[in-house]
Amino acid sequence: PKAIHLADYRPPDWLVEKVDLDFALHPSQTRVTARLALRRNPKGAAGAPVVLEGDDLTLVRLAIDGTPLAGSSFEATGNRLTLAHPPADAFLLEIETLVDPTANTQLMGLYRTSGNYCTQCEPEGFRRITYYPDRPDVLSVFTTRIEADKQEAPILLGNGNLVESGQVPGTSRHYAVWHDPWPKPSYLFALVGGRLAKVADSFVTASGRKVELGIYVEEGKEARAGYAMDSLKRSMRWDEEAFGREYDLDVFNIVAVSDFNMGAMENKGLNVFNDKYVLASPETATDADYSGIEGVIAHEYFHNWTGNRITCRDWFQLCLKEGLTVFRDQEFSSDQRSRPVKRIADVRMLKAAQFTEDAGPLAHPVRPETYREINNFYTATVYEKGAEVVRMLKTLLGEEGFRKGMDLYFERHDGEAATIEDFVSSFADATGRDLSQFSLWYAQSGTPVLNVSGTYDEAAGTYRLDISQSVPPTPGQPEKKPMVIPLALGLVGPDGRDQPLMLGNTPVERGVVEVKEATQSFLFTGLDARPVPSLNRGFSAPVNLVSDLTEADRVFLAAHDADPFNRFDALQRIALELLKTGARTGTLPAPDALVTAARAILADPALDAAFKAQALALPGEGEVARELAREVDPDAVFAARKALRVTLGTTLAEGFTAAYAAGAASGAFSPDAASAGRRALRNLALDYLAVTGSADGIARAKAQFEAADNMTDRITALAVLAQHDVPEREAALDAFYRRFERDALVIDKWFTLQAQIASPTTLDRVKDLMLHPAFSLANPNRVRALVGAFAAANPTQFNRADGEGHAFVAEVVLTLDSKNPQVAARLLASFKTFRQLEPARRGHAEQALRRIAETPGLSPDVADIATRSLA
Ligand code: DPP
Numbered sequence: 001p002k003a004i005h006l007a008d009y010r011p012p013d014w015l016v017e018k019v020d021l022d023f024a025l026h027p028s029q030t031r032v033t034a035r036l037a038l039r040r041n042p043k044g045a046a047g048a049p050v051v052l053e054g055d056d057l058t059l060v061r062l063a064i065d066g067t068p069l070a071g072s073s074f075e076a077t078g079n080r081l082t083l084a085h086p087p088a089d090a091f092l093l094e095i096e097t098l099v100d101p102t103a104n105t106q107l108m109g110l111y112r113t114s115g116n117y118c119t120q121c122e123p124e125g126f127r128r129i130t131y132y133p134d135r136p137d138v139l140s141v142f143t144t145r146i147e148a149d150k151q152e153a154p155i156l157l158g159n160g161n162l163v164e165s166g167q168v169p170g171t172s173r174h175y176a177v178w179h180d181p182w183p184k185p186s187y188l189f190a191l192v193g194g195r196l197a198k199v200a201d202s203f204v205t206a207s208g209r210k211v212e213l214g215i216y217v218e219e220g221k222e223a224r225a226g227y228a229m230d231s232l233k234r235s236m237r238w239d240e241e242a243f244g245r246e247y248d249l250d251v252f253n254i255v256a257v258s259d260f261n262m263g264a265m266e267n268k269g270l271n272v273f274n275d276k277y278v279l280a281s282p283e284t285a286t287d288a289d290y291s292g293i294e295g296v297i298a299h300e301y302f303h304n305w306t307g308n309r310i311t312c313r314d315w316f317q318l319c320l321k322e323g324l325t326v327f328r329d330q331e332f333s334s335d336q337r338s339r340p341v342k343r344i345a346d347v348r349m350l351k352a353a354q355f356t357e358d359a360g361p362l363a364h365p366v367r368p369e370t371y372r373e374i375n376n377f378y379t380a381t382v383y384e385k386g387a388e389v390v391r392m393l394k395t396l397l398g399e400e401g402f403r404k405g406m407d408l409y410f411e412r413h414d415g416e417a418a419t420i421e422d423f424v425s426s427f428a429d430a431t432g433r434d435l436s437q438f439s440l441w442y443a444q445s446g447t448p449v450l451n452v453s454g455t456y457d458e459a460a461g462t463y464r465l466d467i468s469q470s471v472p473p474t475p476g477q478p479e480k481k482p483m484v485i486p487l488a489l490g491l492v493g494p495d496g497r498d499q500p501l502m503l504g505n506t507p508v509e510r511g512v513v514e515v516k517e518a519t520q521s522f523l524f525t526g527l528d529a530r531p532v533p534s535l536n537r538g539f540s541a542p543v544n545l546v547s548d549l550t551e552a553d554r555v556f557l558a559a560h561d562a563d564p565f566n567r568f569d570a571l572q573r574i575a576l577e578l579l580k581t582g583a584r585t586g587t588l589p590a591p592d593a594l595v596t597a598a599r600a601i602l603a604d605p606a607l608d609a610a611f612k613a614q615a616l617a618l619p620g621e622g623e624v625a626r627e628l629a630r631e632v633d634p635d636a637v638f639a640a641r642k643a644l645r646v647t648l649g650t651t652l653a654e655g656f657t658a659a660y661a662a663g664a665a666s667g668a669f670s671p672d673a674a675s676a677g678r679r680a681l682r683n684l685a686l687d688y689l690a691v692t693g694s695a696d697g698i699a700r701a702k703a704q705f706e707a708a709d710n711m712t713d714r715i716t717a718l719a720v721l722a723q724h725d726v727p728e729r730e731a732a733l734d735a736f737y738r739r740f741e742r743d744a745l746v747i748d749k750w751f752t753l754q755a756q757i758a759s760p761t762t763l764d765r766v767k768d769l770m771l772h773p774a775f776s777l778a779n780p781n782r783v784r785a786l787v788g789a790f791a792a793a794n795p796t797q798f799n800r801a802d803g804e805g806h807a808f809v810a811e812v813v814l815t816l817d818s819k820n821p822q823v824a825a826r827l828l829a830s831f832k833t834f835r836q837l838e839p840a841r842r843g844h845a846e847q848a849l850r851r852i853a854e855t856p857g858l859s860p861d862v863a864d865i866a867t868r869s870l871a
Pocket residue numbers: 122262263264265266299300303322378
């Protein structure tokens with residue numbers, strides 16, 4: 001496919017005033033009649049033809065203003081419909097197409113899942129339904145009539161409000177007409193038809209309008225939608241309170257489906273969800289599942305304003321809706337739960353996914369300037385780094401300035417397809433700040449490195465921070481300019497309290513200094529003792545911080561820092577340095593400082609359990625590898641980490657035993673954050689107490705596995721057992737399977753934890769599991785749970801020294817590519833860290849990538865990832 005460039009953007013030549021769609025649902029021959037009221041765009045090219053996108057379409061009939069068109073007056077291929085000489089500057093184009101939803105294995109456009117009909121149109125799926133100007137800057141008012149066999153599809157759902165429904169006389173068919181008054185681009189279109197059970201509720205908006213809420217699930221799963229419904233109502237209230245945004249239709253529906261490429265989709269008034277992010281019960285869902293549901297429900301709901309009411313001008317602007325909406329859902333979850341713990345979890349995820357992406361061949365700016373396949377840009381960079389950029393804006397402007405900017409953005413651009421420039425200008429204009437340098441965060445890829453060193457002058461009572469910044473080269477961007485980095489900091493005195501933060505005679509506003517130059521110094525005054533600097537508090541900027549802090553400084557911060565994030569980070573950094581040295585040299589340095597700091601955190605009654613669990617969980621293998629950056633031997637990383645876990649587990653056995661006992665459940669299960677935190681710490685303790693594989697530890701894990709009254713406790717115990725080659729492992733895996741065999745989402749967990757076992761036998765296990773009746777290459781959740789987990793979360797086995805792990809994943813990618821290119825490409829992206837590896841493993845990975853790249857007939861999705869990975 002050819003490259004598309006942001007610089008080539010042109011407004012559409014034709015607009016769609018309104019569109020009427022008529023669907024006659026049929027398993028293999030669904031008839032779609034589209035009536036587009038087309039009008040020439042005064043901003044388009046004069047005299048331009050009408051060119052509509054299609055994908056795999058069968059055209060049946062075409063008419064203009066009611067008159068059928070002769071074949072000579074248009075040109076139609078599966079992928080394009082061209083009217084070289086449209087009759088007038090405004091006319092009604094009627095298009096009839098046939099689509100086969102059963103044969104649709106890509107899960108883009110109209111497809112079937114568990115026998116039900118559903119759609120996915122973002123980013124370019126609508127063109128698989130009918131010919132259309134399928135681009136986000138063409139907004140139109142949609143009316144959708146859906147007709148189906150009443151037995152097959154008793155439920156018929158569309159965007160907007162239901163305006164009519166009834167029986168088709170003399171047939172077994174019925175219909176429903178949905179009208180969405182809000183103009184929208186085609187990627188927000190959706191319909192659902194099928195046999196589904198409804199969970200109903202309602203919500204009264206701040207201005208007193210009643211909204212009917214519905215969550216549709218497969219029959220028999222109604223009881224598992226309660227938490228999703230509760231999350232939805234809390235999201236609706238929160239968006240009113242935090243952003244002044246009210247819902248704008250009479251109905252809000254969510255449909256949970258079991259075959260879905262992504263997490264969920266924000267179609268106007270009709271969100272379609274991967275059922276993983278809707279269904280939960282204590283027996284089947286972990287605490288992580290509950291918080292995932294809360295976050296994704298909120299995310300899709302928040303898109304109603306940031307994405308739907310204001311959409312993107314083109315797909316280069318994807319972060320305009322995604323980064324902002326992730327920021328909004330993170331803030332929501334922070335308000336619902338513990339803010340520091342949420343921040344820690346988000347930063348862990350950011351580093352694991354985005355920093356890694358930024359450090360490899362797939363690095364790209366938050367707003368890319370070129371792409372070949374837009375599906376490959378739904379990335380951690382666009383989403384998570386995009387959210388960090390919005391967070392930095394808030395840190396720079398303060399609470400009030402940020403809200404003013406958001407208000408102005410909504411006021412100016414409601415109903416429009418906007419750009420990042422529009423977004424940033426709203427903040428600049430609302431606050432009078434020059435944000436031109438700040439905009440580099442959208443344009444420059446790569447994670448900035450911030451080097452910081454401090455000098456205390458006792459006689460002058462000053463402390464000078466010398467800071468230099470650089471952004472490493474990334475694909476297409478060999479050289480970078482200095483960025484604006486909001487650095488939140490504190491100067492911690494010997495008593496553990498923050499000392500005054502003064503530059504000259506001026507207090508530092510909100511504790512944030514702005515680093516703007518390649519090198520810059522800040523002289524803090526009025527200090528009567530040498531401080532320990534607490535830098536980048538709350539992870540105020542997504543940078544790699546290199547400081548001259550000593551291990552002793554970090555032990556001190558881990559114990560005293562007023563910023564909880566940096567207490568966590570200090571401990572993690574001590575561990576990371578040990579792990580790096582251990583992995584490089586084969587010998588772990590003395591971990592005494594870490595043990596001391598960890599013991600203090602574990603015993604501190606003022607800290608909540610969720611925080612302790614985060615602080616005491618060692619950095620992952622991926623993070624250690626990323627920090628090592630080159631010549632990585634994943635086995636050495638694993639060995640170092642294992643050795644450190646054994647040391648901590650043994651030396652802190654008493655503390656972990658106490659934490660394990662203290663975390664025992666009292667009363668009925670509740671998914672709230674405090675209870676979840678208690679379980680997290682208890683389960684971390686279980687892992688440490690069993691890490692040596694001692695009989696005691698295994699017995700404790702086995703007992704917990706058998707007695708658990710919730711999925712978090714059960715699956716963690718099983719994961720602990722799975723990491724040890726003991727007879728209890730296979731017995732427990734079998735018992736788990738038998739207990740949940742009818743529950744695909746739970747069996748996914750069973751696949752995942754087996755795929756993650758760090759053992760040379762795992763590859764064969766995974767190959768066997770691919771033949772298991774519960775596995776299917778046709779279902780994205782199954783693929784991700786088994787093969788995705790192996791590739792992305794089992795560094796030692798995916799990167800086996802003999803290359804078999806790479807070869808296996810490459811083989812799956814090729815098989816999958818002909819069915820579902822999007823999921824195949826996502827799986828292939830697991831190779832993005834291969835350049836970090838030592839030469840032999842790197843060679844194997846490269847060979848696997850080449851084998852893919854040289855295969856004829858690849859999808860654009862897989863071809864794009866393979867090419868960029870090898871570049
Ligand atoms: N727009 C969806 C989401 O991120 C994904 N396609 O919510």
